[in-house]
Amino acid sequence: MVLVQTESEKRMHRVLYLLRFLRATILHYVFFVALVFMNVGLGISGLYSPVDQYIDTMKLFLAALSDYYIHFFLVAVVVFATAFFVILYFSIIHVWKWALRMLVVATIVIMVANAFVYIAQVSFVVELGLVFAGLYFFALAITTWVFLDIAIGLWSVAGTPEVSAFRATLDSRLTRGLWGLLNKALDLPRTPLQSWPALAAYGLSLVGMLGLAESLSYLLTFGNILSKTSAYSLTCPVDGMEQCMDRSESAAFETLLWLALSVMGIKLSLALHANAKKLSASSVRDILKNSGKRYILYLRSFGSDDIRLPRPRLPLISRIMAPFRFKSLAEEEFFDVVDGYMPLIAIGRPGDGQETAVGVAYREYLPDDSWKAYITDKVVQADKIVLVLNTTEGVLWELSFLLGMGASSKALFFFDPRAKNKGTWLRIKDAIIPIFARFGVLPPDFSFHGNAIAFFFSKGTLVEIENSNWSVSSYRTALSTFLTHGLK
Numbered sequence: 420m421v422l423v424q425t426e427s428e429k430r431m432h433r434v435l436y437l438l439r440f441l442r443a444t445i446l447h448y449v450f451f452v453a454l455v456f457m458n459v460g461l462g463i464s465g466l467y468s469p470v471d472q473y474i475d476t477m478k479l480f481l482a483a484l485s486d487y488y489i490h491f492f493l494v495a496v497v498v499f500a501t502a503f504f505v506i507l508y509f510s511i512i513h514v515w516k517w518a519l520r521m522l523v524v525a526t527i528v529i530m531v532a533n534a535f536v537y538i539a540q541v542s543f544v545v546e547l548g549l550v551f552a553g554l555y556f557f558a559l560a561i562t563t564w565v566f567l568d569i570a571i572g573l574w575s576v577a578g579t580p581e582v583s584a585f586r587a588t589l590d591s592r593l594t595r596g597l598w599g600l601l602n603k604a605l606d607l608p609r610t611p612l613q614s615w616p617a618l619a620a621y622g623l624s625l626v627g628m629l630g631l632a633e634s635l636s637y638l639l640t641f642g643n644i645l646s647k648t649s650a651y652s653l654t655c656p657v658d659g660m661e662q663c664m665d666r667s668e669s670a671a672f673e674t675l676l677w678l679a680l681s682v683m684g685i686k687l688s689l690a691l692h693a694n695a696k697k698l699s700a701s702s703v704r705d706i707l708k709n710s711g712k713r714y715i716l717y718l719r720s721f722g723s724d725d726i727r728l729p730r731p732r733l734p735l736i737s738r739i740m741a742p743f744r745f746k747s748l749a750e751e752e753f754f755d756v757v758d759g760y761m762p763l764i765a766i767g768r769p770g771d772g773q774e775t776a777v778g779v780a781y782r783e784y785l786p787d788d789s790w791k792a793y794i795t796d797k798v799v800q801a802d803k804i805v806l807v808l809n810t811t812e813g814v815l816w817e818l819s820f821l822l823g824m825g826a827s828s829k830a831l832f833f834f835d836p837r838a839k840n841k842g843t844w845l846r847i848k849d850a851i852i853p854i855f856a857r858f859g860v861l862p863p864d865f866s867f868h869g870n871a872i873a874f875f876f877s878k879g880t881l882v883e884i885e886n887s888n889w890s891v892s893s894y895r896t897a898l899s900t901f902l903t904h905g906l907k
Contacts, residue, residue, distance in 0.1 A: 425887045437569060443632040512586065529566070540649070547664055554674060561639075590899050590903055593902055599760075609760075634688060635685060714802060715757055718807070718817045719765075757902070761803070766790055794820065798826055806833065808838075828879075834847055852865055872897055873897040884897045
């Protein structure tokens with residue numbers, strides 16, 4: 420059986436910036452809804468200026484209505500927007516083709532409707548000053564480009580023949596409970612209550628995501644420049660154009676300053692979010708106390724710890740609008756897939772300590788003469804095993820022991836990331852096939868269908884995973900496929 424995941428990953432990369440943006444946007448709107456409720460329900464204002472601006476603008480448009488209907492409309496709009504983004508996110512990762520096509524139609528309708536509104540304001544915008552008008556037209560061009568790209572990307576996703584890469588971004592079968600699913604959807608640590616350091620890491624990660632959400636929102640809307648223009652169109656005829664021009668010019672320079680700060684905010688938020696997990700590093704003993712002894716054993720040569728997975732070939736807009744690290748360690752990706760499902764445990768490199776561990780798997784540090792005995796015990800008890808294959812003596816011993824214990828049915832065998840090179844892949848293949856043959860798992864003359872990135876056995880049948888991208892997403896998708904194979 421051969422699973423070819425190349426095309427699925429390429430189409431996922433086509434909308435990767437949208438998935439990343441949606442995660443931040445959903446968190447932004449949850450935060451936004453809470454503050455709107457506090458404003459209209461409790462009369463608490465001044466906590467977040469975009470919320471106050473939104474409420475003031477909507478009240479101008481709805482001045483003829485009573486306060487009850489104004490408050491209802493204020494809440495309804497942001498709740499609807501939140502629901503729309505949630506549906507869009509889940510439609511992509513589950514590839515709901517009918518929903519995606521409907522969303523394409525809705526995106527085009529919204530784009531056309533907005534175009535009529537914004538074009539009608541052009542003559543008015545020109546009167547608000549050169550800087551403000553420049554920001555307005557630039558924001559309008561970017562908004563139109565993004566909407567068009569979203570529509571094209573969603574249509575591409577709806578036609579994808581194989582959906583594994585999308586499912587791997589948020590497979591609900593690899594989370595436990597609604598809390599874990601919510602945290603995974605928002606890219607937050609899934610088990611914050613297992614220890615005080617884990618809770619602190621969760622708090623920092625949440626702060627990083629909120630900072631990212633707000634910075635991205637401000638950057639991509641150019642400080643809500645289009646909404647400000649709509650508000651000016653209502654107030655300027657009353658206040659006078661001269662006063663309005665002074666106010667708009669001041670707002671334009673303030674917006675430029677905050678745009679620069681938003682770029683810095685994105686970088687700082689990403690750094691905070693990415694490094695927060697390091698605070699929750701725990702030993703294997705501590706983790707297994709809280710997981711019912713269930714775990715995934717991660718085996719590799721220590722040299723693999725330093726290998727960074729290749730950067731995926733992203734379309735232009737994904738490179739521009741997805742300010743995330745795409746080049747990371749295999750172990751970091753594996754940990755993120757299984758976080759909140761089962762702990763990923765590994766042997767630490769001799770000489771390292773918990774504070775200097777390269778990856779984020781839970782580590783046990785052992786003397787050089789006891790690691791084989793440790794693996795002997797853990798292979799037997801592990802729910803699943805992930806083995807990164809190469810030609811080192813230690814890895815070949817681990818492979819022989821694993822097969823000798825009859826544990827091949829619960830193992831995923833990855834080719835080392837360096838096996839993207841054909842010569843390296845062949846050397847690894849030539850080293851492992853005789854071992855599989857010795858234990859009767861594969862015939863001596865076995866040949867793979869192609870250059871597999873990984874393979875596993877399901878009810879005695881070999882399942883090859885091919886993906887010519889050999890990227891971060893390739894390894895995540897293969898692991899997710901293995902763990903969910905046969906699950907409903």
